[in-house]
Amino acid sequence: MRELFLALLAGRRNYGYELRQALDREFGELLPALNAGQIYSTLSRLERDGLVVGESVAGDSRRKRVYELTEAGRAALARWIETPVPGTRLKDEFFMKLVVVASARLAEPTTLIERQRREYLQSLRDLDALLAANGKGVAAELLVEGAVLHTKADLEWLDLIEQRLQEDPR
Amino acid sequence: MTPVLEARGLAKTYDPGGAQVLALRGVDLKIGRGEFVAIMGPSGCGKSTLLNLLAGLDRPTAGEVRLDGERIDGLSEADLARLRRRRIGFVFQFFNLVPALSAVENVELPLLLAGRRRRDARRIASELMGELGVGGRPAAAPAELSGGQQQRVALARALANTPDIVLGDEPTGNLDSAAAREVLGLLRAARDRGQTLLIVTHDARVAAAADRVIALRDGLVSDKAELQAPRPVALPFGSDRGA
Numbered sequence: 400m401r402e403l404f405l406a407l408l409a410g411r412r413n414y415g416y417e418l419r420q421a422l423d424r425e426f427g428e429l430l431p432a433l434n435a436g437q438i439y440s441t442l443s444r445l446e447r448d449g450l451v452v453g454e455s456v457a458g459d460s461r462r463k464r465v466y467e468l469t470e471a472g473r474a475a476l477a478r479w480i481e482t483p484v485p486g487t488r489l490k491d492e493f494f495m496k497l498v499v500v501a502s503a504r505l506a507e508p509t510t511l512i513e514r515q516r517r518e519y520l521q522s523l524r525d526l527d528a529l530l531a532a533n534g535k536g537v538a539a540e541l542l543v544e545g546a547v548l549h550t551k552a553d554l555e556w557l558d559l560i561e562q563r564l565q566e567d568p569r
Numbered sequence: 570m571t572p573v574l575e576a577r578g579l580a581k582t583y584d585p586g587g588a589q590v591l592a593l594r595g596v597d598l599k600i601g602r603g604e605f606v607a608i609m610g611p612s613g614c615g616k617s618t619l620l621n622l623l624a625g626l627d628r629p630t631a632g633e634v635r636l637d638g639e640r641i642d643g644l645s646e647a648d649l650a651r652l653r654r655r656r657i658g659f660v661f662q663f664f665n666l667v668p669a670l671s672a673v674e675n676v677e678l679p680l681l682l683a684g685r686r687r688r689d690a691r692r693i694a695s696e697l698m699g700e701l702g703v704g705g706r707p708a709a710a711p712a713e714l715s716g717g718q719q720q721r722v723a724l725a726r727a728l729a730n731t732p733d734i735v736l737g738d739e740p741t742g743n744l745d746s747a748a749a750r751e752v753l754g755l756l757r758a759a760r761d762r763g764q765t766l767l768i769v770t771h772d773a774r775v776a777a778a779a780d781r782v783i784a785l786r787d788g789l790v791s792d793k794a795e796l797q798a799p800r801p802v803a804l805p806f807g808s809d810r811g812a
Contacts, residue, residue: 516784517794523777527753528799540617543802544746547774552774558611 400441401450409449412467415442425538429529442466450475456501497560512561519554523547540557571638572599574623574734579617579632590622592618594788595632600767602733605760607776608757610785616769617662617738619785623767624659625649630694650740654682658727661739664719666711666726670788673698673707676725683730697725702751716743724752728759737768741775753778805806 407418415438422430442464445451450472466523482516493515501508526547530540576598583590585798593615595596608616621627623634625641634642641652658679666675673694680690691770698704701721703714711719720743727735740756749772757778760766768775776782777796784792 429803513784513792513794516792517782517796520773520777520782520794521796521800523773524796525799525802527774527777529802551773562611 402479404441404445405450405472405479408466408468408472409476412465414463414465415439418442425536426540426542427536428532428551429539429542445472454569494560507533508564511560513566515553516557519550519557522550523554526550570601572635573602573604573637574598574767575633575635575638576619576623577633577635579619579622579634581615581622582628591788593622593629596785596788596790598783598790600765602765603760603763603777604781605766605779606768607779607782608767608785609771609773609776609782610791614785615788616785619747620736620738620767620769624657625653626659633711644800654679656734658730658732658735660724660727660735660740662742664711664723664739666719666723668711671708671710672703672714672722675711675722679726679730688801693729695724697728698722700751701725701755702748706811717745717748720744721748721752724755728755731759731762731764733763734765736769737766737770739770739772740768741770741772749774765805 403422404418407413407421413421415435419433419438422433442451442453442532446453446466448471451466453466454468455464493511497508497511500506500511526543529543530547576596579593579596579598580591581593583592596615596619608619608696609775610616618627622629622642625634625644629642632642633640636652636656641649644652666672667678670678673691676694676698677687677690681687685693695704695707698707698721703718703721703725706714708716711722714722720740724737724740727737735756737756741752742798744752753775756766756768756775766779768779770776778798782794782796783790784794
């Protein structure tokens with residue numbers, strides 16, 4: 400979220416709540432209720448790290464602060480823009496759980512796989528309901544479509560794991 | 570309540586050239602009225618065999634098929650055909666459209682067989698095809714349509730009579746994602762009207778629209794998952810992941 404805020408501040412100095420509104424415009428209902436505390440703790444950490452500088456607005460009784468990027472903030476933002484996000488997905492909580500639980504014989508692997516398959520199917524249902532709902536922006540819709548494709552891939556992976564376990568139950 | 574469709578100990582053995590193949594090895598399944606059930610499983614797990622047996626398109630080696638509690642696996646071909654025409658809409662994996670008829674005539678066919686007037690049949694067929702995004706070329710022969718279009722015409726034909734049971738074998742198998750969504754929407758609408766749906770699919774997205782997902786493996790039911798109403802979904806912001 401830090402870099403998102405840097406990007407939102409790149410155009411002009413702004414208030415915390417306006418950053419929240421900008422995210423709202425892009426992601427709509429997908430955005431959970433970000434409370435003011437989360438926004439301001441992120442901004443104050445950015446400020447501590449010297450990436451943004453905040454200034455209290457004179458005469459504002461609520462002591463609102465307006466933030467802008469520092470040179471270091473611009474550099475950090477530029478690096479973020481230039482660097483592709485990591486492409487590997489070698490971290491998977493379910494798989495770690497499966498391996499550890501199976502090797503310690505704490506539960507049947509197929510039971511875990513079946514439970515996980517139900518969860519993924521339910522996730523697909525959740526995501527499709529979201530797509531069917533009105534009033535999303537294009538960004539939000541594409542994000543959900545992406546989640547659908549990933550979930551389908553996760554389901555295929557479960558099939559593969561299950562098949563390998565059958566062939567070679569170690 | 571009596572299930573609308575039921576399989577008891579359903580088994581099927583094929584015998585191609587002497588080598589016995591066990592396609593189904595004793596499947597028990599109950600489908601309630603108005604339920605939307607999906608069947609998933611790897612190729613060769615017996616999904617299509619199960620569907621064909623339930624539709625009375627093939628006969629079991631052992632076990633029973635019941636429709637509204639009455640056995641139908643022993644009925645004559647003629648009785649089965651009559652039953653299918655009256656109760657069951659079937660979407661085949663390879664469409665089975667009548668090549669000599671136009672797209673709209675294919676969809677009209679079950680309506681006319683059920684005794685609808687020609688004008689009504691044309692209206693219903695056109696509406697359905699419109700909903701499925703294939704209303705543009707009603708006079709085209711099936712062979713002139715793409716695989717995806719033929720698939721949707723076949724679905725329109727299966728739904729035309731609003732049969733109380735709709736059986737589908739990979740109804741989104743040949744569709745791109747936009748067309749698949751239209752088909753899914755129509756299946757959901759059919760379920761909302763109270764029609765019973767049993768759909769064999771590879772597409773997890775179709776399965777996720779069902780109330781219940783049956784996993785088939787090596788001719789046996791390996792898992793049954795009841796799905797719940799959609800849960801709210803939100804982005805992982807706020808938990809400050811990646812911050």
